[in-house]
């Protein structure tokens with residue numbers, strides 16, 4: 001049996017502008033995205049036949065509705081071998097949290113099967129296959145900080161990104177991405193955003209300056225705890241704080257490890273029982 005274990009990292013949106021809406025209903029975005037050091041662990045086995053996906057998290061399906069299942073089907077179509085695939089996901093990334101866990105799992109499975117079955121598909125081709133599975137999947141195959149446009153699939157390389165130290169707090173409330181965009185629309189969406197987002201960042205402060213998320217106004221109104229966590233991050237010394245993606249996870253950027261460690265301890269004392277608190281770094285400082 002051929003098998004492989006791979007990490008499947010989450011992401012944060014350092015900036016997210018909603019710039020328009022397409023005729024097919026998808027929102028057009030401009031977003032600065034970066035992978036973080038909180039990762040699921042994925043075991044991939046090539047088996048005789050069939051597809052199975054299991055996950056140790058009760059909020060994630062164990063059947064064909066798991067996004068990894070669709071990813072397996074798409075990539076297997078490029079193999080001439082008549083084989084099956086078994087995948088097990090150990091979840092560490094909070095689910096439905098704005099951290100892209102499902103999209104990352106799909107990307108990792110595509111990358112892993114390309115390797116195991118020696119399909120030799122290029123990164124570009126893998127990203128195209130990923131897009132069929134989900135708008136954020138190409139980003140995780142791109143493997144670097146990126147400026148994402150379109151529905152998230154047009155990716156431009158960010159030239160320079162410093163090492164970032166994050167405190168992340170997930171308040172454990174389920175926030176559905178489609179609900180957030182629907183509400184954004186209902187509440188008189190403003191389209192346009194900042195027209196130019198820089199693609200070169202030298203210092204943490206350069207990054208802290210550009211943090212912005214158009215979707216926050218929707219989520220904070222419905223779930224004030226998101227705003228409270230942001231305020232607490234700043235009280236604890238964060239250079240800046242923001243909600244990632246469609247939320248509800250909030251991250252703060254800290255100047256150094258000592259400040260981050262202290263903030264982590266104080267946030268733990270403050271936290272309700274359902275909150276999950278993490279320290280992380282960006283994966284792709286360059």
Ligand code: ATP
Nearest residue numbers: 059066067095096097098099100101102105177245
């Ligand atoms: P995004 O930031 O891309 O909006 P998210 O972090 O908000 O993503 P996910 O954790 O990717 O959300 O999952 C959203 C929903 O998709 C969950 O409710 C979950 O049931 C379902 N799902 C299907 N497959 C997976 C998977 N492999 N991992 C996580 N969730 C999955």
